Amino acid sequence: MPSLRAKLVNRYVRTVMKPKPLHQIEPPVLRAWIEQRTLPLLPKGVAKEEAAGAVRGEWHRPHNAESGRAVLYLHGGGYVFGSPRTHRTVTFPLALAAGADVFSLDYRLAPEHPCPAAIEDAVAAYEFLLSQGREPGSIVFAGDSAGGGLAVTTLLALKERGAPMPAGAVLYSPFVDFTMTGESLDRNEESDAMFNKASIVEGSKHYRGGLDPKDWRLSPIFADLGGLPPMLVFASRSEMLFDDAVRLALKARESGVDMRFEERDGLVHVWPVFHPLLPEAKETIGESADFIRERTKG
Numbered sequence: 001m002p003s004l005r006a007k008l009v010n011r012y013v014r015t016v017m018k019p020k021p022l023h024q025i026e027p028p029v030l031r032a033w034i035e036q037r038t039l040p041l042l043p044k045g046v047a048k049e050e051a052a053g054a055v056r057g058e059w060h061r062p063h064n065a066e067s068g069r070a071v072l073y074l075h076g077g078g079y080v081f082g083s084p085r086t087h088r089t090v091t092f093p094l095a096l097a098a099g100a101d102v103f104s105l106d107y108r109l110a111p112e113h114p115c116p117a118a119i120e121d122a123v124a125a126y127e128f129l130l131s132q133g134r135e136p137g138s139i140v141f142a143g144d145s146a147g148g149g150l151a152v153t154t155l156l157a158l159k160e161r162g163a164p165m166p167a168g169a170v171l172y173s174p175f176v177d178f179t180m181t182g183e184s185l186d187r188n189e190e191s192d193a194m195f196n197k198a199s200i201v202e203g204s205k206h207y208r209g210g211l212d213p214k215d216w217r218l219s220p221i222f223a224d225l226g227g228l229p230p231m232l233v234f235a236s237r238s239e240m241l242f243d244d245a246v247r248l249a250l251k252a253r254e255s256g257v258d259m260r261f262e263e264r265d266g267l268v269h270v271w272p273v274f275h276p277l278l279p280e281a282k283e284t285i286g287e288s289a290d291f292i293r294e295r296t297k298g
Helices: 004-016 027-036 088-098 117-131 146-161 197-203 242-254 279-296
Strands: 046-052 056-062 070-074 101-105 139-144 168-172 231-236 259-264
Touching: 004 279, 046 088, 056 088, 070 088, 070 117, 070 146, 088 101, 088 279, 101 117, 117 139, 117 146, 139 146, 139 279, 146 168, 168 279, 231 242, 231 279, 242 259, 259 279
Parallel strands: 070 101, 070 139, 139 168, 168 231, 231 259
Antiparallel strands: 046 056, 056 101
């Protein structure tokens, strides 16, 4: 049963965001609108540092960081909007809870930069972390929604190259199927507080470009996931992308991946972004931090 605060957040999001035809809004306008609604409530004890070289992003460094441990965070937003700034409400508390430096990647967005631009940027970011002397076993990927899908496709790109894998991946409500065949897209269209189906189906075309929707760079659910590192996945049973997470978990287990899937009831899509407000978000961040610590303790 969701908390009272979760119900209030659902009501707010349903009023402010769900009615908007996101796929019909010009991307620069949509990005500005989302940025204006970024929650300003951030925990103390985390220093922000800009990275503006070949790899763009933000370092979020907690006062309790343990040497070498890092999280590569990939924000959501349908590959069209979102930024390290919009997701500080996730990355700041995650950095503190995990005792890890978080590098929040500012990857290129669609439609200006369709697939595989975001994958190329994420691979470059991982190589950047390794170039700093960090070990693969001290790095965990994390991402939400499109960023969750991007985390998986980046792992697959690394696998294809024969590159060393990070220690694991934490995924919040991952978007991993551009064929739009998940039954929850229809089943949960009313219960999803954030989106309507058209925003997901039509909006995805910005990033898809001319690729086949089943291409693994768009839909890792159709790829061979064997050899990927352990994953921790969260999704709400009331959101439209719930079946993406369910099928990803099943496919990963079938491929021999160590997969832990955490289902929740009645929560908004990517609820950890509401960390300052929701007890459920704080709990999920805590579980994520435990996973990151466990995977990188060596």
